[in-house]
Amino acid sequence: MTTLNYIAHYPEHIQTQAATLISSGRLGEYIDKNYPTKHEIQSDKALYQYINEIKNQYMRKSSSLSQVSYNSKLQVLQRALGIHTYQSRVQGSKLKAHNSITVASLFKEAPLEFLRMIVVHELAHFKEKEHNKAFYQLCCHMEPSYHQFELDTRLWLQWREL
Known part of the structure; x- marks a missing residue:
């Protein structure tokens, strides 16, 4: 049986459903049926515009x-799909903030919903640094289907690994 690394922390009934899809060879079909189109956001400039619109x-x-x-080494090096970095600097009498978002390059090939889930997640870190209740409420405010997209993104990653 395949180890379900990406959904190991999900409830057992979800893991069982995922394992059934994998063993029957229908996981790719499930993903293609629910997310048939890929996005056109391929450059860093287009990604910046997309994220800035949501922000x-x-x-x-x-x-x-x-x-x-986009960063092609992100998932391999940090086992992360996106990173938000934040720096505060004093410039004269003002405090300047520097926020940057890096997204794993594999999301160039993903459905738009999966990219949006990563973007919403990283934007939520602008206000909430920890993964707490307020953080996930903010994610759901920006994307009501956040939790479903997160699960399906993890299933997509599992399918890519197979």
């Missing part, structure tokens, strides 16, 4: 977005 829609008053990029 301005839901988090207009938060500090500005300084840098956005």
Whole structure:
């Protein structure tokens, strides 16, 4: 039986359903049926515009977005799919914030919903640094289907690994 690394912390009934899809060879079919189209956001510039639109829609008053990029080494090095970095600097009498988001390059090949889930997750870190109840409430405010997209993203990653 395949080890379900990406959904190991999910309840047993979800792991059982995923294992059934994998063993019957229908996991790819499930993903293709529910997420048939891939997105066109392939460059760092397009990614910046996409993230900035979401940020301005839901988090207009938060500090500005300084840098956005895809990174091909992200998942391998840090076992992460996206990273949000934050630095505060004193410039004269003002405190300047530098927020950057890095997304794993494998999301260039993903459905838009999976990219959106990663983006929403990293944007939520602008306000909530820890993965707590307020953090997940903010994620669900920006993307009501956040939890389903997260599960399906993990299933997609598992399918890619097979």
